[in-house]
Amino acid sequence: MNMKTPEAATELVVFDMDETLIGNDLTVLWHAFVVSELGLADDRFLAQDKQMMDLYYQGKMDLDAYMAFSLSPLMSLTAEQVDALADRYVSEQAAQYIFPQAKTLLADLRTRNVTCMIISASASFLVKAMGRYLGIPYAEGVDLVVDNGYYTGKIDGIPSYQHGKVIRLQRWLEANDGSYTPIHFYSDSINDLPLLLEVDYPVVVNGCPKLQSEAITRGWPQLRWQL
Structure with missing residues (x-):
């Protein structure tokens, strides 16, 4: 997954977010x-969320259905309000779940000017909020899809889920004047196996049982990060 010559290339480190950079699921x-x-939903919403997340961990989630469900309480808020x-x-609640080891690694990468x-x-508005907080x-x-200033529950384009992550990274590389090399990818989830297979240096962080098995078979490094 690279198009630049080695002399022109820049190192890239890519992270999954949930259970990788943070010790929880940001959407949950x-x-x-x-x-x-916010008081925009009740406990029945959380119970349904748990049922749908169980399917995610099995690699069987219907992402279209999940996004529609996730956005359903927010329809009265503008996209700008949701972003805020x-x-x-992230700053008031989710930040406490960021792994200290992730913070240390990110600080080292910044020192070395690694991209x-x-x-x-997860929904882009959450991922971008975490990126802003971490300085990524x-x-x-x-x-x-944004309609008249409001997020809808409809997915716009290729979702960054399973093989979709490979496509999204390829498109990002093309939009940024080719690829970087080497490319590292840190993840915990078997859903990310397609991208882990594509990069130069796959790294498993707190891997789920299926991904741990893959890592052992393929000789991938495994890290255990703790809060």
């Missing part, structure tokens, strides 16, 4: 915020 935490802090709330939520990005299957300049998530 966001839904709890929507219920407890996402920034508040970093996040690619996550590039953040790719599931883009949503």
Whole structure:
């Protein structure tokens, strides 16, 4: 996955977000915020979220259905309002779940001027909010159709989920004058196997059982990060 000559290339480190950079799922935490802090949904919403997330961990989630569900309580808010709330939520609540080891690694990468990005299957407004908080300049998530200034529950373009992450990274590389080399990718999820297979240096962080098995078979490094 590279198009530049080695002399012109720049190192790129890509991170999954949920359970990789943070010791939780950002969307699940966001839904709890929507219920407890914003009062826009109730506990039935959280129960349904748990059922749908169980499918995600099995690699069986219907992402279109999940995005429509996730956005359903927010239809009265403009996209601008949602973005502002996402920034508040990350700084006030989600930040406590960022792995200290991730912070240390990011600080080292910044010192060495290594380009970093996040690619996550969470909604882009959440991924970008986490990117802003961590000082990661590039953040790719599931883009949503905006209608008259409001987010809809409809996915816009290729979602950054499973093989879609490969496509999204390829398109990002093309838009940024080719690829970088080497490319590293840190992830916990079997859903990210397609991208892990594409990069130069795959790294498993707190891998799910299926991904741990793949890592052992393929000789990939495994890290155990803790809060």
